[in-house]
Amino acid sequence: xxxxxxxxxxxxxxxxxxxxxxxxxxxxxxxxxxxxxxxxxxxxxxxxxxxxxxxxxxxxxxxxxxxxxxxxxxxxxxxxxxxxxxxxxxxxxxxxxxxxxxxxxxxxxxxxxxxxxxxxxxxxxxxxxxxxxxxxxxx
Numbered sequence: 216x217x218x219x220x221x222x223x224x225x226x227x228x229x230x231x232x233x234x235x236x237x238x239x240x241x242x243x244x245x246x247x248x249x250x251x252x253x254x255x256x257x258x259x260x261x262x263x264x265x266x267x268x269x270x271x272x273x274x275x276x277x278x279x280x281x282x283x284x285x286x287x288x289x290x291x292x293x294x295x296x297x298x299x300x301x302x303x304x305x306x307x308x309x310x311x312x313x314x315x316x317x318x319x320x321x322x323x324x325x326x327x328x329x330x331x332x333x334x335x336x337x338x339x340x341x342x343x344x345x346x347x348x349x350x351x352x353x354x
Contacts, residue, residue: 226284
């Protein structure tokens with residue numbers, strides 16, 4: 216089934232100029248970039264995006280990190296895009312990520328783990344809509 220998912224290349228990766236390498240690996244895996252923008256997230260945007268984690272102890276530091284530098288937001292499309300991208304990303308903790316995954320290859324730490332991806336269709340719909348309007352997404 217063709218799906219769309221949401222991706223963020225996080226500040227630790229943009230700081231190291233890894234956007235092209237990460238996007239190349241996404242495309243080589245069969246995912247298509249159907250929307251993309253580079254932004255510097257405000258604190259309010261980060262808090263709104265991560266609102267589901269508001270009560271978690273890492274919420275503040277996560278929001279601080281996500282507004283510490285530019286990020287690349289994109290909408291990815293492909294066969295089973297959500298599962299495919301999550302497999303390509305690897306485990307949240309890079310120490311537990313499989314060899315060859317984005318987080319194993321590029322993450323700096325658990326928080327600075329280089330990429331974010333939607334975990335379910337409902338999450339993808341929210342996350343895509345948070346950063347993109349329908350006119351910005353090509354098919």
